[in-house]
Amino acid sequence: MIRTTVSALAYLASSLVAGVVGLSWAVVSALGVSLLAITQLGGPAFLGAAWVTRRLADLERQRARWILGAAIAVPYLSIEGGTVRQRVSRVAVQPATWRDLAWLVALFPLGLAGGIAAIVVTVVDLAAVVAPLWAWAVPNPHAPFPMRPLMTTVPGRFGLTVLGVLLLPVTAWFLRTAGLAQARVARALLAPGAHRHLVDEAARLAQTRRRVVDAQAAELRRIERDLHDGAQARIVAAGMTLALAARKLRIGAAAESDVDLARRQLDDALTELRRLVRGIHPPILTDRGLHAAVAALAGDSPLAVEIRGDPNDRYPAAVESAVYFVIAEGLANAGKHADARTCVVTLSRTTGTVTVTLTDDGQGGADPSGSGLDGLRRRVEALDGQLFITSPPGGPTVLSAELPH
Template sequence: MSEPIGAAASIGAVVRRTTRALAYLASSLVVGAAGFAWTLVAALAVGLVSITHLGGPAFLGATWVTRRFADAERRRAGWVLGAPIGSPYLPADRGTIRERVTAVATQPATWRDFVWLLGLFPVGLAAGIAAIVVTVVDLGAITAPLWAWAVPNPHAPFPVKPLMTTVPGRFGLTVIGTALLPVAAWLLRRGGHLLASGAHGLLAPGRHRDLVEETARLAETRRRVVDAQAAELRRIERDLHDGAQARIVAAGMTLALASRKLRPGTADRPGTDNRPGTANAAADVELARRQLDEALAELRRLVRGIHPPILTDRGLHAAVAALAGDSPLTVTVLGDEADRYPAAVESAAYFVVAEGIANAGKHADATSCTVSLSRSGDTVNVTVTDDGRGGADATGSGLDGLRRRIEALDGTLTLTSPPGGPTILHAEFPCAS
């Protein structure tokens, strides 16, 4: 049963593609004529009023209508291509009339629309007529027994006369038309695809829009990186001020107090706690030592938060393994221990893993986590998967900071966390070395 069903589905798909191609080619007769007429009228009207103050508004109005025509053409081409062609236009709806005219006129898509509407008339005329002729001739041959008897032509040349004027000849036309039906359908599909490909070549987003969007993306990425860097500097400054600096200041004050207690003439003076001055000084020195140890530990934590030294010394795999060893979760690390990446990539990847493991333990109630580090061609892949309850928020501040760090390297960060889990945090970094 599966083979007949599959064959029927395949035949149905061919029939649909052929029908869409025929509709596209036939409608090009009307659309091509309408587009050609509009283009001539618009060009003449804009040209006549261009020397007046109405030139700018007339040009904007003409291009607005032309873009609606072009959008319809993109949708029509989608009948054959399988999906509508994307819009190639850049925003130009702000500023003065002169600024908007300049913005519209400098877009190559504006002029490609005019070229297509002008060229569609002769091309669509030829393609539409050819499609209609092929269809009518083939269907006429297949249905010859139904109508050929009504148009007798005793003076027709051979072999038209026996085919048209005899019953066997008419059924012979049916056989010939049926045999040529796949050829006619292929010609229709091929012609429709060629015309739609021409529409795609002129009406699809071009290199200009790609460059403008890439420039905008890079500008946005640069802004986000600058903001992230400023926030990181503020965090470091705050941590130093509230943590290590405060501990070092306290240690300095404690040592100063011990120094006063050890001055000549005060060594045996009782302290406030009725102990000799030397004993008080020793207690102060011990307190200062503990404060300095705490300050040193605070500085080490701060350094690890900026760039763990193990990354530089032993690489990403070893740093992640150390991170896994400190985690309360059961963390499995997969990947080549000897593989090294650029320093910026290793640093960003490390913090992706750190954030993923931390979130799994704090928010997902996970018990185990798997970290996969791999290289695929020129791309480094980092994946953190946990067995938690899922439902992670992709817009959280921690993930947003990671996304900024990754975007600065032209990488991508994706989060998959359906309710019930698992949560998969995946990052990709371009890496040519």
Template sequence: MALAYLAGGIVAGPVGLLWSVAAVLGVAVLAITQLGGPAFLGAAWVTRRLAGLERRRAGWVLGKAIEPPYVGLRGDTLRRRVTAAGTQPATWRDLAWLVLLFPLGLGLGIAAVVASAVSIGMLTAPLWAWAVPNPRAPFPVKPLMTTTGGRFSLVLLGLVLVPLAAWLIRLMARLEVTAARALLAPGEHRRLVEEAERLARTRARVVDAQAAELRRIERDLHDGAQARIVAAGMTLALAARKLRGAESPAAPDVDTARRQLDEALAELRRLVRGIHPPILTDRGLHAALAALAADSPMPVVIRGDPDLRFPAAVESAAYFVAAEGLANAAKHSGAGAGAIELCRTPAAVSIAVEDDGRGGADPAGSGLEGLRRRVEALDGTLTVDSPPGGPTRLRAEFPCAS
């Protein structure tokens, strides 16, 4: 297999060089036109196919093919796909190998073929040497080729040279395949991308688990503690009705207990909404935003498709971005009106909260900093634009593929 690998380099080397030169020149010429991007992607595709053949060919020596090093070309536009292909080191390492293969594969391939041909020729000298008489050949070629004893001496010499030729061929194959593995095998870039993807999946599972746990806590509080407080309040209301008009010293205490239960219930409801609003689970983000707008002391306009649903963690983070934006507008900016805009693209979800207040919001404030951490936990971005005099615009964007 080592000989077949080296012999294949005699053909693969010139093919790789010709394609590399043609691809570079073609892309360079078309780069000034609108065909530059498609030409680059097409050239990269063909280069990857040729490099894939080289990886499989290296498997003849290694025992298995070299693993591809590529990362998927992500992007919803041609420009982004071109950028993704161009920034991958594997794209240029493939091209470098096709260029290097010409001198390396051609030189080592010819050397291997010559060594094999000489060894086989010596072993079979009695079968063919008699047919090429050369009376003017120099010594010791003449006696070796033209006499029977010389021909069988060539056989003995071939038996000695065959192991040496085999060792040399294996050495040259290892040299070439080592160079191929250095350029064609996955490198640090692929390892880092895979590690980042693994960490992203792990974090997504943690975020989803946390969101599910918050929903469970909200449900337990809503269906358990809150229901029991409501029942206790009703019991106290009945007791207060029975004591009404009676001169009982317990009547004021019952009224006080009712007020305390009402306050506790209101506080518990605020806590539940702060953990995870029930309406967010039941009716979705748009309905939850509508409820926020209805509770706001200023008129708030909501723009966006009311039927859109998103992952639970994204909906929760977007809801709290809107809640913080409206709360800040009502408390600090003196705004008279606000707006919430919810947008969806093929790759992201964005929510923007705007008010007509006096501006000057501090992006490093504790509330906005907490929101930033919540958004960034989902690989999102939070931007605050609040010049003095207003308006203030709070915008969060979350990656969310369709």
């Protein structure tokens, strides 16, 4: 409480100086750039002025940290490369450039009012607390009531002390409130705005799209490899076996063993195809829903799996597929790498969000950047979701995914 109050007083008092510096720089830079705009120095002058303005705004973001507890995020976009004209254009189109300037101008009246009020209130209250130490030196018999008895008598001076102590919480509240109000105005102007958020969102979506395309290409390569090395090889072998059986039948030789072998090869190929189909989209998801598919995974898992959630809940097909593979990968990792014995799978739905959480009792230490978890992250991000993992050494491991629906 005391530290917060002192920080608020320092912030408001320093705003007096910061406001004068900010307004002076805003006026000087605006006049200088305006005068040089008709010359070849206009572009470099604008870039130089913007650089200094941003440094002053950065100082303001750090000062606001005294009150807000965290520095305000930097809203600027990169302007490296290109000609002077191009760089000037990139700086000028950023709203943050003009919002910085607006704050430097607004800081003067805000800092003047807040700083003077904070200093006066603090000095008056502290002076009242220590009134017995100084009030005797400035007697004023002509002071109006009730200041005359308070200032000129010993009981009155100690009464001022009591009054000052009682007003300390009020003074502290005023300083914190005024400091927070000014810091919030600073955050409104100096924090990243809608333009920066849109640019960041576009960059995130572009990265997600690239990751989805890469994941899809990898999945197609996996399917092609599995078909070539698995089912296709078995079907080709069965065809060759049947051809050999037909040749034997033409010469009257026994071919029963070859037919049996071909049948086994075709059965193996069918099993391989079914496994491949389950890896793409398990039919049980479509037929019986996510809860039944998870129950089937739990039945095949070597772990003791507890499933929590409403078995009647249904979600969009893409969401169910993503959640299914998150659970499948989580159970596989828990049994293979974490030496877990039990796992709790929780499925929950809130407004607009499906959340799946796997908690196992394994040894922990999972690598969030591993290939398996990275593949899950891409699958989840493709649906604009998020994947989280907490796996301290010694466990437990908590794997959670949130997907909009």
